[in-house]
Amino acid sequence: MKLDAKIPSGPIAEKWDRHRFEVKLVNPANKRKFSVIVVGTGLAGASAAATLAELGYKVDAFCFHDSPRRAHSIAAQGGINAAKNYQNDGDSVYRLFYDTVKGGDFRAREANVHRLAEVSRNIIDQCVAQGVPFAREYGGYLANRSFGGAQVSRTFYAAGQTGQQLLLGAYGALSRQIGSGNVKMHTYTEMLDVVVIDGKARGIVTRNLRSGAIESWAADAVLLCTGGYSNVFYLSTNAKGSNVTATWRAHKRGAGFANPCYTQIHPTCIPQSGDHQSKLTLMSESLRNDGRVWVPKQKGDKRASQDIPESERDYYLERKYPSFGNLSPRDIASRAAKEVCDEGRGVGPTGLGVYLDFADAIKRVGESTVAERYGNLFDMYERITGENPYKQPMRIFPAPHYTMGGLWVDYNLMSTIPGLHVLGEANFSDHGANRLGASALMQGLADGYFVIPITLGHYLASNPLEKVDTSHESFKAVENEVREKTKKLMSMKGKRTPDSFHRELGRIMWDNCGMARSTESLKKALQRIPALRAEFWENLNVPGADGDTNQVLENAGRVADFLEFAELMCMDALTREESCGGHFRVEHQTPDGEAKRNDEDFCHSSVWEHQGVGKPATLHKEALVFENVKLTQRSYK
Amino acid sequence: MNITLHVWRQKSAREPGKLVTYKRGDVSPDMSFLEMIDVLNEELAAKGEEPIAFAHDCREGICGSCSMMIDGMPHGPQDLTTTCQLHMRTFKDGAEITVEPWRAAAFPVVKDLIVDREAFDRIIQQGGFVSVNTGNAQDANAIPISKEAADKAFEAAACIGCGACVAACPNASAMLFVSAKVAQMAELPQGQPERYRRAKKMVDQHDAEGFGACRNHYECEAACPKGISVRYIAQLNRDYLKASVAVAEHAGRSSGPG
Numbered sequence: 001m002k003l004d005a006k007i008p009s010g011p012i013a014e015k016w017d018r019h020r021f022e023v024k025l026v027n028p029a030n031k032r033k034f035s036v037i038v039v040g041t042g043l044a045g046a047s048a049a050a051t052l053a054e055l056g057y058k059v060d061a062f063c064f065h066d067s068p069r070r071a072h073s074i075a076a077q078g079g080i081n082a083a084k085n086y087q088n089d090g091d092s093v094y095r096l097f098y099d100t101v102k103g104g105d106f107r108a109r110e111a112n113v114h115r116l117a118e119v120s121r122n123i124i125d126q127c128v129a130q131g132v133p134f135a136r137e138y139g140g141y142l143a144n145r146s147f148g149g150a151q152v153s154r155t156f157y158a159a160g161q162t163g164q165q166l167l168l169g170a171y172g173a174l175s176r177q178i179g180s181g182n183v184k185m186h187t188y189t190e191m192l193d194v195v196v197i198d199g200k201a202r203g204i205v206t207r208n209l210r211s212g213a214i215e216s217w218a219a220d221a222v223l224l225c226t227g228g229y230s231n232v233f234y235l236s237t238n239a240k241g242s243n244v245t246a247t248w249r250a251h252k253r254g255a256g257f258a259n260p261c262y263t264q265i266h267p268t269c270i271p272q273s274g275d276h277q278s279k280l281t282l283m284s285e286s287l288r289n290d291g292r293v294w295v296p297k298q299k300g301d302k303r304a305s306q307d308i309p310e311s312e313r314d315y316y317l318e319r320k321y322p323s324f325g326n327l328s329p330r331d332i333a334s335r336a337a338k339e340v341c342d343e344g345r346g347v348g349p350t351g352l353g354v355y356l357d358f359a360d361a362i363k364r365v366g367e368s369t370v371a372e373r374y375g376n377l378f379d380m381y382e383r384i385t386g387e388n389p390y391k392q393p394m395r396i397f398p399a400p401h402y403t404m405g406g407l408w409v410d411y412n413l414m415s416t417i418p419g420l421h422v423l424g425e426a427n428f429s430d431h432g433a434n435r436l437g438a439s440a441l442m443q444g445l446a447d448g449y450f451v452i453p454i455t456l457g458h459y460l461a462s463n464p465l466e467k468v469d470t471s472h473e474s475f476k477a478v479e480n481e482v483r484e485k486t487k488k489l490m491s492m493k494g495k496r497t498p499d500s501f502h503r504e505l506g507r508i509m510w511d512n513c514g515m516a517r518s519t520e521s522l523k524k525a526l527q528r529i530p531a532l533r534a535e536f537w538e539n540l541n542v543p544g545a546d547g548d549t550n551q552v553l554e555n556a557g558r559v560a561d562f563l564e565f566a567e568l569m570c571m572d573a574l575t576r577e578e579s580c581g582g583h584f585r586v587e588h589q590t591p592d593g594e595a596k597r598n599d600e601d602f603c604h605s606s607v608w609e610h611q612g613v614g615k616p617a618t619l620h621k622e623a624l625v626f627e628n629v630k631l632t633q634r635s636y637k
Numbered sequence: 638m639n640i641t642l643h644v645w646r647q648k649s650a651r652e653p654g655k656l657v658t659y660k661r662g663d664v665s666p667d668m669s670f671l672e673m674i675d676v677l678n679e680e681l682a683a684k685g686e687e688p689i690a691f692a693h694d695c696r697e698g699i700c701g702s703c704s705m706m707i708d709g710m711p712h713g714p715q716d717l718t719t720t721c722q723l724h725m726r727t728f729k730d731g732a733e734i735t736v737e738p739w740r741a742a743a744f745p746v747v748k749d750l751i752v753d754r755e756a757f758d759r760i761i762q763q764g765g766f767v768s769v770n771t772g773n774a775q776d777a778n779a780i781p782i783s784k785e786a787a788d789k790a791f792e793a794a795a796c797i798g799c800g801a802c803v804a805a806c807p808n809a810s811a812m813l814f815v816s817a818k819v820a821q822m823a824e825l826p827q828g829q830p831e832r833y834r835r836a837k838k839m840v841d842q843h844d845a846e847g848f849g850a851c852r853n854h855y856e857c858e859a860a861c862p863k864g865i866s867v868r869y870i871a872q873l874n875r876d877y878l879k880a881s882v883a884v885a886e887h888a889g890r891s892s893g894p895g
């Protein structure tokens with residue numbers, strides 16, 4: 001596996017411009033001769049499919065949902081960053097670039113991040129033109145809020161429903177292209193494999209989730225926009241259907257998987273209430289603009305929050321990180337919460353919780369203003385917990401939320417399989433070891449609206465592609481493999497459901513490869529995962545038939561992939577002998593408990609090459625070169 | 638808690654369905670309605686029986702996937718709440734609860750509680766957008782939009798496309814859904830150029846899909862988990878009328894003597 005990041009030469013601020021000039025173009029009349037498969041129609045996929053179709057490419061788009069509008073992106077709450085500097089508070093492209101590199105704990109590729117910061121401005125323009133109803137000030141201009149890890153206000157938002165509004169904008173653009181026949185949309189269709197012919201990605205094999213039909217689709221290039229893998233932990237803030245199948249199966253066909261151990265544990269989620277729990281609900285980071293995080297100073301203090309006087313409260317984020325306070329980045333805020341709970345100062349019935357208190361904000365700006373800013377989140381909190389956050393503080397706890405790792409891509413968003421491009425959360429590109437809030441929406445839309453339309457053209461114009469169709473023997477071979485696997489899942493008739501395996505795997509991952517990881521815990525996980533996987537392939541029970549809607553079968557396929565992927569994630573965590581961002585190795589910390597990087601040995605992305613299930617993957621390294629931002633110990637004090 | 642469930646089971650659109658009764662003990666009031674069904678489904682699957690198929694994904698009330706008719710009410714008894722956000726503490730110990738799919742000709746049953754809502758997508762494809770290509774846009778602050786208009790557009794845009802409005806309507810009309818999208822765009826300057834054409838095309842597709850006409854029952858507003866207001870329907874009717882007049886005038890002109 002050869003890793004060539006294809007970073008354009010020249011000063012950082014000129015790279016993207018220069019690249020756009022140097023890439024080959026496909027002339028307008030020729031575009032319609034090229035066909036493109038887009039898998040996934042969340043922010044990344046919908047924006048890519050719509051834009052490519054506008055340019056004239058023939059696009060086939062796929063999602064497992066019944067409508068593109070239901071992709072997981074719809075759930076994003078807080079906002080989207082852009083270096084507009086509308087607040088005149090010192091923001092710039094360079095500052096967004098700098099904040100993102102630093103926030104990622106210096107484990108991202110500079111050139112990609114700078115491009116992201118540049119196009120961030122176009123995203124907001126595009127979305128407003130589509131009719132996305134962002135929040136506005138009385139003067140009619142766009143409003144901003146602050147997010148963690150930044151000292152400027154650059155986050156655009158639509159109440160607590162920013163992802164919904166952005167996705168509906170992209171879905172509108174996509175719908176327009178479907179309506180005019182330029183995109184053929186295949187809903188309820190799950191991609192189960194990539195087909196590689198002569199070393200290039202030339203199509204996919206899918207299962208129709210209504211009829212069970214296994215089908216092949218050929219194209220000149222394939223885009224994976226299939227989201228992240230937080231559900232490897234079973235309980236996460238992701239939608240129930242989010243999974244690793246598309247990227248994992250591409251990995252098994254030769255796409256390098258980068259930094260799978262970089263996972264983000266979000267500090268502000270509603271704590272688990274019982275064993276029946278099916279997912280965890282995020283309370284947006286934006287709440288930390290006005291909410292203050294605290295726990296009692298005393299261990300085991302069981303008094304109700306209102307009975308604990310001010311002097312006996314520990315506002316630990318404000319105390320430990322005075323310059324960022326409650327807006328410290330996610331990895332830091334999550335670890336701090338874990339620390340106080342480990343000390344026995346956690347609140348709520350399980351002791352796994354901290355308070356997020358709005359009393360001061362309500363006093364300062366009034367209940368109605370707080371309601372206007374966060375009303376839908378407060379309502380959601382009350383529906384889930386039965387407690388009223390206007391009257392008593394919220395209880396929150398960290399939960400798996402986002403995955404910075406993903407398929408490795410070069411500057412053109414192409415994986416190590418030529419022709420296979422990866423966009424959005426599914427790739428590894430821009431966030432290093434920790435993503436800043438409101439930057440995932442930015443990245444998904446940057447990739448889809450503004451990057452891939454340029455770089456895909458370059459690939460198509462510079463690679464002569466032979467015509468292939470689905471009668472090619474490679475399609476038949478992959479189809480057969482997919483059929484065999486489905487048959488096997490259906491035929492074991494053992495005793496356990498896929499969900500029970502998933503829960504058990506999630507527990508293993510959370511305990512051993514979660515917020516704190518050690519050699520010991522990771523080795524334990526690496527023993528238990530293969531054993532669980534072996535049991536899965538003997539003792540699974542999938543009722544029903546494979547020729548119709550069968551949600552247990554859908555789930556079984558996804559869990560099977562998580563059971564393979566989890567091992568790579570632990571392997572990656574074990575070999576990265578440092579702490580950085582969301583990856584915290586207890587062996588590597590500063591005397592005051594902060595993450596301790598090892599730039600000498602680990603200033604690289606780890607890219608894994610598959611060698612077969614249960615066999616050790618081969619590690620390749622992309623060295624990270626920092627020419628603009630100086631590597632420093634990240635401090636938010 | 639003890640709960641008795643009567644759940645609609647139907648293998649496919651081609652086969653008839655029926656209500657099947659399941660008795661549940663040990664239901665925790667902190668469970669969501671879907672988690673209660675998850676636990677039942679795990680038991681069914683472990684016995685080798687087919688679990689109850691139902692649509693869901695985000696479980697946060699935003700994706701619009703979940704869609705259960707609970708005791709004859711779309712998304713159940715709690716106001717402004719989707720099925721996935723409904724918690725068992727809303728029900729009394731010993732309650733009997735009937736769970737069915739959305740019922741509408743334009744939403745055929747796929748299996749058990751899952752219905753096909755692609756008609757909604759086809760309506761949006763007819764005009765639920767601003768026709769702007771990527772790259773066309775000017776600076777986002779070039780056109781100020783009053784906070785009031787932006788807030789109104791946002792309120793209309795809050796629709797999650799779940800279809801509760803259709804399920805609630807005696808005529809299975811989807812006018813609340815259509816009018817919310819039309820109203821969002823009508824509030825904004827960006828939506829003006831295509832305003833009337835959009836209204837006409839979306840309503841025509843609505844009718845073509847087999848949704849019924851709106852007869853002002855207003856059950857839709859009461860059922861909507863996002864509180865979308867029926868006044869959008871009145872506004873849509875006005876826009877539709879204008880569009881029709883414009884089309885008629887246009888037709889009149891072109892068929893008149895040169």
Ligand SMILES: Cc1cc2nc3c(=O)[nH]c(=O)nc-3n(C[C@H](O)[C@H](O)[C@H](O)COP(=O)(O)OP(=O)(O)OC[C@H]3O[C@@H](n4cnc5c(N)ncnc54)[C@H](O)[C@@H]3O)c2cc1C
Pocket residue numbers: 039040041042043044045062063064065068071072073074075076077078079080162163189190191192225226227228237238239242243245246282401402423424425426437438439440441442444
């Ligand atoms: C609760 C929550 C709140 C968030 N809030 C914010 C925020 O405020 N700001 C921010 O910047 N980020 C936020 N994020 C993160 C952000 O929402 C996601 O990272 C982002 O939306 C991912 O977009 P995507 O297009 O890459 O993937 P997704 O939206 O996950 O879309 C994946 C698509 O791929 C399809 N798919 C997947 N696998 C297959 C397959 N095998 N076959 C066919 N189709 C497939 C799915 O159907 C779907 O269409 C939040 C995340 C969560 C969980």
Ligand code: FES
Pocket residue numbers: 692693694695696697698699700701702703719720721722
């Ligand atoms: S599951 Fe998404 S709205 Fe209920």
